[in-house]
Amino acid sequence: MTASKRTAQATNESLHRIFTIAEAPDSTLGRIEQEMSHNLAGFLNNHIVASKNALTDIEQDFICPRIPEQPEFVSDHMHHLLDKLVAQSVHTASPSFIGHMTSALPSFILPLSKLMVGLNQNLVKVETSKAFTPLERQVLGMMHNLVYQEGGDFYQAWMHSAQHSLGAFCSGGTVANITALWVARNKLLKAQGNFNGISRSGLFSALQHYGYQGLAILVSERGHYSLKKSADILGLGQDSVIAIETDENNKINCQQLAKKCQQLAAQNIKVLAIVGVAGTTETGNVDPLDEMADIAEKYQCHFHVDAAWGGATLLSNKHRGLLAGIERADSVTIDAHKQMYVPMGAGVVLFKDPASVADIEHHAEYILRQGSKDLGSHTLEGSRPGMAMLVYASLHIISRPGYEMLINQAIEKAEYFADIINQHEDFELITEPELCLLTYRYVPKSVQTLLAHAGDEQQAELNMLLGKLTKFIQKRQREDGRSFVSRTRIKVGRYNDEKVIVFRVVLANPLTTKQNLRDILAEQCLLAQESENFLPQLLAAVKA
């Protein structure tokens, strides 16, 4: 045997081992796994280093564009990952990480995810998913029931029907929103007479056939950016998304909405969809869905509700009334990876009418044959993992009353945080919590007094400085790594609808304590003092 042949054989054997021999429990990877299994929070606390490293520094560890020519031992590579990746990742499960919609996960999720990966099912078709297909259909049925509360006969008739679909699983809310608007578009511009429908003939022919000047999607100015993205992708153009003003509670102004519908009708622009927001991304407010449904009915257009965040609130009997009217929506987006405590990658879109998907149905020769129950005939995505299992298990293990408790507590916590912000003389609450989100900013008491009596010009100047201060504090707090709030810019009624930079928090992590919240405010007060420019300028303005 030549040397090169021997090397090849050795590589071959070690490759075979990679596919057949498990990682030993005392290997690096085995130990990492045990540490995670034993105490995930401890693992994350130990391994994620709150470093001030700038992103540009971190990038230096990830600059080589060549695929390695030499294999690495698993254990060596794991040390590398712990050092360069895990240490510099974000502690999304931390109780004081309240800036985004990620949270701690229930502990059964980890081993269950491992089971999901190990089974490696592909839900595009029955042949590669078998029982996962009816399971996913059941989960869609449960979520549909949560929103629409139809009777047993309804679900018996449609839940497992090949030609119907109560909804679609997808990687997240963006794909869910695109899917909903795709369905709405194809239904509106369906085949008629000689016209084969937009699905086959495209938008240009469709608008010519139906004689519309254009299409529009109406949503409040707090709508998620994925709606503009959807309009772009679907060929409608971002300008077809018309932002309707919101009231002082960040809810769509229904008078303005109705007026716009009338205006557009006069211009022969067809409203493709009215989109209600159930939990705006920035402030967590819910649109008046029932009133919106009336308007959608009057103008005969698709009514979609983007409840990516707020949909989970339906699990709380106490608070589900906040979303009253959602049951009149033609389609609803809910992200299970948000307040349903499932890991990233679990969005859902639901359809009131199980036959809605007819206009987006797809077939092929080797899968998705006519009459098959393959889920892929009605999804935007093709191959997909079995995430539905994680939602299924969570619904069974936590159960509705368990979810209710989590959701009620999150809202109570937000109310508590709003209270302490209101009581603190150096903070200003910008938006009250309706769900578990709120926005606020640091404004020294003396500046608050000045602001209250300032003329327009001075007010704008103070808000500009306050914005810079908010940005400074938020960045520094993130860099220091103990806690994290996010920031955004929103229109504020009391400042003549000026756009103001604010801290934004989401209080969904069940492990966040009141003490965490008090600590975050205290830290922000200290950080404000470190601002060498903005705070002195503000205080100088007070003196002047």
Add this chain to the structure above:
Amino acid sequence: MTASKRTAQATNESLHRIFTIAEAPDSTLGRIEQEMSHNLAGFLNNHIVASKNALTDIEQDFICPRIPEQPEFVSDHMHHLLDKLVAQSVHTASPSFIGHMTSALPSFILPLSKLMVGLNQNLVKVETSKAFTPLERQVLGMMHNLVYQEGGDFYQAWMHSAQHSLGAFCSGGTVANITALWVARNKLLKAQGNFNGISRSGLFSALQHYGYQGLAILVSERGHYSLKKSADILGLGQDSVIAIETDENNKINCQQLAKKCQQLAAQNIKVLAIVGVAGTTETGNVDPLDEMADIAEKYQCHFHVDAAWGGATLLSNKHRGLLAGIERADSVTIDAHKQMYVPMGAGVVLFKDPASVADIEHHAEYILRQGSKDLGSHTLEGSRPGMAMLVYASLHIISRPGYEMLINQAIEKAEYFADIINQHEDFELITEPELCLLTYRYVPKSVQTLLAHAGDEQQAELNMLLGKLTKFIQKRQREDGRSFVSRTRIKVGRYNDEKVIVFRVVLANPLTTKQNLRDILAEQCLLAQESENFLPQLLAAVKA
């Protein structure tokens, strides 16, 4: 304390435990995890029961549309999942499951996936992913390098540039293809003069502005169904996808392609994209990419290569020549969850020009701000998990030569299978393997002889019967559960381009042995004998 308050407190405490206390090693879930860690293949073999249960029977276990009002203990629920779900799932990692593009996974993938889930990063933005953002950009760089082989300066300039993107991670090949065509569409119909571009103004205005009668996407008749889906979603309509004839090797006929381009130009229909297929889903053949690139250049249209399957072949120095010309593509789709042995959910689209994504760029107030390095500004999806880590680790641990070995062996195995099919008197090889896919069918020798001399009518009748027999064998084999091949219908040159039902196999699983392949043929011979209608009818035809 009242009874209801006590119950509430107890539930509250048990909920808190779910988020804080790990599953005990001796719990049901703990034991399942250990069994998987210790021996995944054994776990799958033990727990997936090859049952003949019809899907309609399985559905009976998944019919309740109500979200449970009572929580279940994790251990009880795990028994339920093992019994009703896992037992009735599909053994996609089995060496004799050669019908689809799923395979056994390297053993380091399982604990690594657990790490990914535990970290629960959201790659839409740096704030929730930190080091995962440069990591994903590096993986995109490596994949870009694999295809385009640009120099070090190129990657240094663009890999981590905020306004550029070498590609996008996505949940799978379908989203990758949609993204590629979205980019192509928006680039073609970009802003010009008074026109704000399709992204803002939509397709209707865009076609009016540019004065095209329509758009077309040209791809061989073996193109993946996701291309029609893409055309539907993007507003072009499925009919805009024009299928070009293939030659006897399932490769696009470039003369026909050029002719069609000319015809369309004469009709003022702009070719939006020519799509080359690098590994057709059904037969694994690769289009003549270099020749296609010439045509795309001549007609100045976007050249996309759908290498969802075949892209991994570039890792083999021996076989990468099969894809020569791919480096001239404007965009390329590759699925890492196919022949790169990463679990479901890892697609990639790559762009030759890092500035391509400018026309699909999105921003919002609270994330994806101008100039930020948030990956979400250039992806179709929003929130996404850190799958890039699994690709990164695989590229380092397996390395390019390791992948080469896996790919070369898969092709050799397909060649071996083709050989034994050819040598077996009762089988007919329909398509030769170019990559590791092939198609064939069971045709008793006497029927083969008859077919060879049959007139058109008799040939059609025999093929119809053979189709039914193939379907019968394939279904029975799947139901028996020991092994699985898929089936499809393809046009066969030697039968006057009649569409014929065939077995389709994909030999990517490194654990599939030659013995597995011989066993599959032997089982199919036995199953054929059990056909009470079709085989006797075929043999009667021979006698007549």
